Amino acid sequence: MMIQEITIVSTVNEIAENTYQAKLIAPKIASVCKPGQFINILPSETWKSVMRRPMSIAGQNGDEIQIIFKVVGKGTQIMSRWKSNDKVDIIGPLGNFWSGLEDKLPILLGGGVGIAPILYLHNFLNENSISHYLVMGAKTKCEHFICHNPEDRVLLTTDDGSIGIHGTVIDGLKNILYQPKDIAEMKIFACGPPMMNKFVKRFAIENDIECYIALETLMACGFGNCQGCAVERNVDNKTDHSYRQKYALVCKDGPIFNAKDIVKC
Ligand SMILES: Cc1cc2nc3c(=O)[nH]c(=O)nc-3n(C[C@H](O)[C@H](O)[C@H](O)COP(=O)(O)OP(=O)(O)OC[C@H]3O[C@@H](n4cnc5c(N)ncnc54)[C@H](O)[C@@H]3O)c2cc1C
Ligand code: FES
Known part of the structure; x- marks a missing residue:
C-alpha cells in the first residue's frame, strides 16, 4: 500500500555529529509501516528536483514516524532546518x-x-519481547547516540576505538559468535554503507549464516519506473534469463535482499 500524506513536523533534533532525528505526524503511514520500509520525501514545497529523497523509517509511535539522517547535500540540509508544525x-x-x-x-x-x-x-x-543482539558501528564516538551495553546485548563499535569495541561491526559480530551459540540458529539483519554490506555479506556466506541486508542504493523515481536502482541478481545462467530475472529493483523488490541472492551489495 502506497500512501501520499501531508505530514506535520513534530520535532527535529541533532542527536549526534551531523545526524538528525525528525519526528513527523503521519497517521496513515504510521498505521501500516513495518521495520525495513522507507518513505520518499519532498524536502520543501519549493523543491525543484523531480526526485524525492528516500529515507528509511527509523521508528513509529502512535501517529508519529521518525527518520534519522545525515546531511550530505541540499535535500538533507533543508530537512535539518525543518521547524515544528512545518508541512x-x-x-x-x-x-x-x-x-x-x-x-x-x-x-x-x-x-x-x-x-x-x-x-x-x-x-x-524489544516491544514484542523477541531476544536479539544489536551491533551499531561508526567511525568515532561522536556519531553514536545510544549506549554500549553488552549486558543488554547492545554493542557499539568504532573505527578509532573511542567507544565500545575497537573495529567494525564485523568485530562486534565476532564478539557475539565467540560466545557458545549455534551459528545455524542465528539470522543477520543488516543495513549500512556499501563497504560494510560487502563485508557482512562475505562473513555471512563464509560462515553459513542466513543474512538479510537492506540496501540504500541511489534512487530516482522510487517506485519501479526509471530502473535507476537496479542490482544484479545471482542467477545460474545469465543468458537464459530475462532482464527482470537478472536484475532486481531496490525500490520495488527491496530494499531488503537475502545476501546470497544479489551479486553486489
Ligand atoms: C531506501 C533508502 C533509504 C535511505 N535511508 C536513509 C536514512 O535513513 N538516513 C539517511 O541519512 N540517508 C538515507 N538514505 C540516503 C539518502 O536518501 C540520501 O543521503 C539523500 O537522498 C541525499 O539527498 P541530498 O539532496 O541531501 O543529497 P544530494 O545532493 O542528492 O547528494 C549529495 C551527496 O550524497 C550522495 N548520495 C545521495 N544519495 C545517496 C545514497 N542513497 N547513498 C549514498 N550516497 C548518496 C550523492 O552521490 C552526493 O555525493 C537512504 C537511501 C535509500 C535509497
Ligand atoms: S528508483 Fe526508479 S526504478 Fe527504482
Missing part, C-alpha cells in the same frame, strides 16, 4: 520489510545511515 509531503511506506523475526536469534547490524532501519527493528523486537 512535509511524503509517500510511503515503500519497499519490503524484515520478516521471519522469530525463526532464529536475530543479530542486528547497523552502520552509517543504516542505523535508522536497524533501530526501528531493534525497538520493534
Whole structure:
C-alpha cells in the first residue's frame, strides 16, 4: 500500500555529529509501516528536483514516524532546518520489510545511515519481547547516540576505538559468535554503507549464516519506473534469463535482499 500524506513536523533534533532525528505526524503511514520500509520525501514545497529523497523509517509511535539522517547535500540540509508544525509531503511506506523475526536469534547490524532501519527493528523486537543482539558501528564516538551495553546485548563499535569495541561491526559480530551459540540458529539483519554490506555479506556466506541486508542504493523515481536502482541478481545462467530475472529493483523488490541472492551489495 502506497500512501501520499501531508505530514506535520513534530520535532527535529541533532542527536549526534551531523545526524538528525525528525519526528513527523503521519497517521496513515504510521498505521501500516513495518521495520525495513522507507518513505520518499519532498524536502520543501519549493523543491525543484523531480526526485524525492528516500529515507528509511527509523521508528513509529502512535501517529508519529521518525527518520534519522545525515546531511550530505541540499535535500538533507533543508530537512535539518525543518521547524515544528512545518508541512512535509511524503509517500510511503515503500519497499519490503524484515520478516521471519522469530525463526532464529536475530543479530542486528547497523552502520552509517543504516542505523535508522536497524533501530526501528531493534525497538520493534524489544516491544514484542523477541531476544536479539544489536551491533551499531561508526567511525568515532561522536556519531553514536545510544549506549554500549553488552549486558543488554547492545554493542557499539568504532573505527578509532573511542567507544565500545575497537573495529567494525564485523568485530562486534565476532564478539557475539565467540560466545557458545549455534551459528545455524542465528539470522543477520543488516543495513549500512556499501563497504560494510560487502563485508557482512562475505562473513555471512563464509560462515553459513542466513543474512538479510537492506540496501540504500541511489534512487530516482522510487517506485519501479526509471530502473535507476537496479542490482544484479545471482542467477545460474545469465543468458537464459530475462532482464527482470537478472536484475532486481531496490525500490520495488527491496530494499531488503537475502545476501546470497544479489551479486553486489
Ligand atoms: C531506501 C533508502 C533509504 C535511505 N535511508 C536513509 C536514512 O535513513 N538516513 C539517511 O541519512 N540517508 C538515507 N538514505 C540516503 C539518502 O536518501 C540520501 O543521503 C539523500 O537522498 C541525499 O539527498 P541530498 O539532496 O541531501 O543529497 P544530494 O545532493 O542528492 O547528494 C549529495 C551527496 O550524497 C550522495 N548520495 C545521495 N544519495 C545517496 C545514497 N542513497 N547513498 C549514498 N550516497 C548518496 C550523492 O552521490 C552526493 O555525493 C537512504 C537511501 C535509500 C535509497
Ligand atoms: S528508483 Fe526508479 S526504478 Fe527504482
